[in-house]
Amino acid sequence: MGTQFTHINEAWAHLLIDRLYQHGVRDICLAPGSRSAPLALAAARHCDDHPDLRLHTHFDERGLAFLGLGLCKAGRRPVALITTSGTAVPNLHPALVEAFQTHHPLVAVTADRPEELVGCGANQAIVQPGIFQTHVRAALNLPAPDTTLSGGWLAQQLDAILARLQGPGRGPVHINAPFREPLYGTEESLDFEPWLSDVMPVEPSPQPLPGFSLHRLREPVIFVAGQLDTEEAAAVLALAEKSSVPILADIGSQLRLTEHPCVLAHPDLLLAITHARRRLKAMHQVIQFGGRITSKRINQWLAGFQGQYWLVSPHEDHLDPEHHATQIQASIPEFCGQIQIPPQRGLDIESLQSQLSEHLELALTYPFSEPAAARIIADTIPEGMLLLPGNSLSIRLLDMVARPGRGNRCITNRGASGIDGLVATAMGLAMGHPAGATLLIGDLSLLHDMNSLALAKQCPHPLIIVVLNNDGGGIFNLLPAAEQKGHFQRLFQLPHGLTFRNAAALFGLAYANPDSAAGFEKAYTDACRKGGVTLIELNFPPNQSSRIIKGLISALMEVRYET
Numbered sequence: 134m135g136t137q138f139t140h141i142n143e144a145w146a147h148l149l150i151d152r153l154y155q156h157g158v159r160d161i162c163l164a165p166g167s168r169s170a171p172l173a174l175a176a177a178r179h180c181d182d183h184p185d186l187r188l189h190t191h192f193d194e195r196g197l198a199f200l201g202l203g204l205c206k207a208g209r210r211p212v213a214l215i216t217t218s219g220t221a222v223p224n225l226h227p228a229l230v231e232a233f234q235t236h237h238p239l240v241a242v243t244a245d246r247p248e249e250l251v252g253c254g255a256n257q258a259i260v261q262p263g264i265f266q267t268h269v270r271a272a273l274n275l276p277a278p279d280t281t282l283s284g285g286w287l288a289q290q291l292d293a294i295l296a297r298l299q300g301p302g303r304g305p306v307h308i309n310a311p312f313r314e315p316l317y318g319t320e321e322s323l324d325f326e327p328w329l330s331d332v333m334p335v336e337p338s339p340q341p342l343p344g345f346s347l348h349r350l351r352e353p354v355i356f357v358a359g360q361l362d363t364e365e366a367a368a369v370l371a372l373a374e375k376s377s378v379p380i381l382a383d384i385g386s387q388l389r390l391t392e393h394p395c396v397l398a399h400p401d402l403l404l405a406i407t408h409a410r411r412r413l414k415a416m417h418q419v420i421q422f423g424g425r426i427t428s429k430r431i432n433q434w435l436a437g438f439q440g441q442y443w444l445v446s447p448h449e450d451h452l453d454p455e456h457h458a459t460q461i462q463a464s465i466p467e468f469c470g471q472i473q474i475p476p477q478r479g480l481d482i483e484s485l486q487s488q489l490s491e492h493l494e495l496a497l498t499y500p501f502s503e504p505a506a507a508r509i510i511a512d513t514i515p516e517g518m519l520l521l522p523g524n525s526l527s528i529r530l531l532d533m534v535a536r537p538g539r540g541n542r543c544i545t546n547r548g549a550s551g552i553d554g555l556v557a558t559a560m561g562l563a564m565g566h567p568a569g570a571t572l573l574i575g576d577l578s579l580l581h582d583m584n585s586l587a588l589a590k591q592c593p594h595p596l597i598i599v600v601l602n603n604d605g606g607g608i609f610n611l612l613p614a615a616e617q618k619g620h621f622q623r624l625f626q627l628p629h630g631l632t633f634r635n636a637a638a639l640f641g642l643a644y645a646n647p648d649s650a651a652g653f654e655k656a657y658t659d660a661c662r663k664g665g666v667t668l669i670e671l672n673f674p675p676n677q678s679s680r681i682i683k684g685l686i687s688a689l690m691e692v693r694y695e696t
């Protein structure tokens with residue numbers, strides 16, 4: 134970092150950006166504004182000096198923050214968000230909530246007016262310190278830049294908060310940074326070497342996890358895999374393989390799409406089979422890795438589980454909604470490296486599994502449906518491409534119907550399960566991952582985040598957005614909401630009659646609107662091959678998928694062991 138600056142504001146902003154870089158930030162997401170000009174200009178200059186630092190811009194702060202979340206998930210490193218003052222700031226909140234719930238390190242750097250301009254009618258001035266309160270791991274409210282506070286002091290303040298980007302308690306943090314004018318620098322530059330002379334290098338601050346001790350393991354053992362990252366999933370799979378332990382894998386576990394003898398196919402549907410649940414009654418020990426299980430039937434099964442139930446997670450937060458697991462705070466790879474599990478006997482449910490497959494094939498054959506589209510994506514997604522299912526039917530359908538395959542990383546926003554920000558998250562995933570991403574999303578969720586389609590211009594890698602347009606919230610057809618006659622459409626489903634062809638045209642996206650399984654498969658594989666951002670719209674009757682799912686579940690309930 135240089136030492137020549139025109140003003141303390143500039144030197145202050147440069148030191149702040151440099152500290153972000155030194156704490157591992159390689160992506161900065163920035164929305165325009167004047168109060169944030171010192172930060173924006175410092176970020177741009179830092180990018181010129183550091184080719185591995187990328188700057189992304191967007192006019193909409195809500196989408197910007199989800200873009201940051203996607204980049205953070207794709208690159209598995211901290212991402213900074215820079216905004217101006219005023220309502221730009223609370224627009225970051227939804228993505229910070231999501232990041233908080235799942236320990237993703239976002240740094241919100243919000244420019245602010247100095248304190249003498251807050252609470253006195255000055256333009257674009259709101260109370261910003263502490264605005265994210267319960268949804269950041271730490272917050273720092275800086276004073277306006279001042280030469281009486283040395284560079285060393287500023288660096289120390291920043292290091293203390295940025296340390297929260299690592300370790301088991303990691304997650305989003307908020308730095309509120311007021312600036313007085315001038316905001317754009319002045320003519321003459323000064324040497325700030327004396328001001329910077331007490332800045333110390335960044336020291337690593339390892340945060341070890343507490344040790345763990347275990348009660349005696351009971352047998353037989355089954356694993357449940359919740360939301361895991363790739364290394365955690367690999368450690369769980371290696372342990373399962375060593376001792377032949379079956380795994381009930383969530384769609385966000387990085388194992389659900391993996392073909393492996395230990396990974397049970399279609400676990401959500403398997404647990405609809407009465408005889409399969411009876412078979413699982415023989416289990417005396419569950420070890421669950423990670424939390425936030427999507428499948429309602431896995432959750433129900435866990436709620437009724439009578440044996441010894443351990444839940445292993447590196448974080449402190451409780452992840453057991455039924456409050457009956459013994460939660461063990463440990464690094465999942467370390468735990469898997471230490472625990473000894475004697476070889477387990479198989480579950481002996483092959484005949485149930487093969488009948489499940491037959492029923493599923495039948496349900497997916499005709500007519501072309503939302504579950505059939507989810508299956509086609511799982512079957513044909515290119516190797517290495519990321520998959521982001523939206524938070525309504527999309528994730529549940531994929532979880533039900535996806536055939537185990539090449540083990541593509543499936544990334545979810547299941548911290549708060551919002552239907553917001555999914556397009557921006559997918560843009561972030563695709564921008565941060567050369568093999569690109571596929572987003573499977575409902576129509577209301579796409580409408581919610583349409584602005585983020587404007588990010589397509591900045592996306593250098595393939596992104597395929599498949600919208601399941603069932604004219605409103607199709608998921609409510611599976612809930613008691615559907616029985617609220619006379620209220621269902623107006624209060625829950627919200628049919629809108631909109632289609633997306635013109636939205637694709639507005640944002641300059643490639644567009645396809647196939648109406649058959651073969652047509653969709655072709656459009657999808659073509660889009661993956663071609664690159665760029667493609668919107669594929671699939672139109673379905675509003676309650677078609679709920680009818681298919683209900684029919685499939687009742688058929689599965691009758692499945693018996695074949696003699």
Ligand SMILES: Cc1ncc(C[n+]2csc(CCOP(=O)(O)OP(=O)(O)O)c2C)c(N)n1
Nearest residue numbers: 525526551552575576577578605606607608
């Ligand atoms: C931000 C937010 N608002 C509301 C909800 C509640 N919600 C869950 S699913 C859903 C409907 C989503 O509809 P759509 O995206 O069309 O998907 P579909 O149900 O048809 O699969 C709503 C409103 C939510 N999860 N997040």
